[in-house]
Amino acid sequence: MKKFNLFKEIVIVNLHSLHQAINSSKVFGIDIKGEIKHEPFTQNDILIYKGKHVPAPTNALMPSKKPSLEAILGKNYKVVEDEDRVLIKAFSNWQEIIGFNTPQASYDDTTADGVAEFADKALENIGWHGTEFNINYRTLVELLEEKCDGTLICIEQEDPYQFSGLGFLSDNEQAKNTLFEYCQNEIKKLMSEDDDYKKENLNDDELEAAEFFKVI
Secondary structure (H helix, E strand, C coil): CEEEECCCCCEEEEHHHHHHHHHCCCCEEEECCCCEEECCCCCCCCEEEEECCCCCCCCCCCCCCCCCHHHHHCCCCEEEEECCEEEEECHHHHHHHHHHHHHHCCEEECCCCCCCCECCHHHHHHHHHHHHHCCCHHHHHHHHHHHCCEEEEEEEECCCCEEEEEEEECCHHHHHHHHHHHHHHHHHHHHHHCHHHCHHHCCHHHHHHHHHCCCC
16 A cells, blocks of 8 residues: 655645635545545545635625635645645644545544454455454554555654554455455464364354354
8 A cells, every 4th residue: 555644745736726626615625646526525535625615705895805725725734836736735634634534444543542443344354253363453454554555644753653544445355355365374374373273162253253264
């Protein structure tokens, strides 16, 4: 997976396209590639902004001043206009970014508890059954991030260390095959090396998991 660290990344948007979206008075998004997106958003739309602009009421006696792009997008966005481009730093708005991206994300790694489930049912079945053999979600997530296609949007810094992220898988079938094969091999190894996990010593939940991974 590719990592998109908001502490480091600058999103570049076409100025004309952004003004069009703002003037539409409709909800729109800006994705990590700087493209303007519209509802309904999909799993491929990883957004750094979501909202709409409602112009302030005006009258002939007190015409309103045209607001800046920073004022329109919000105070947590750092905005620089460069001819026909708009350069946006979005890390300060991370909490809101979590909120409007979570419904499309494959997994949520934004809390101190770490990843607790996968959005895709097939992946969640693998994660759930894997826990019976002490294969935790953290191990599976690290495998996905190393082996599979997708994007991890996050804030990450080294000193002091800070991390919070949302994972978006590009190919759930690839991810399912990767995790299933890993769990299957790990469980086979465990059952062959640890007497507590020999077939005759497995409890009902462990037996169900072993059957799910086709090791018995």
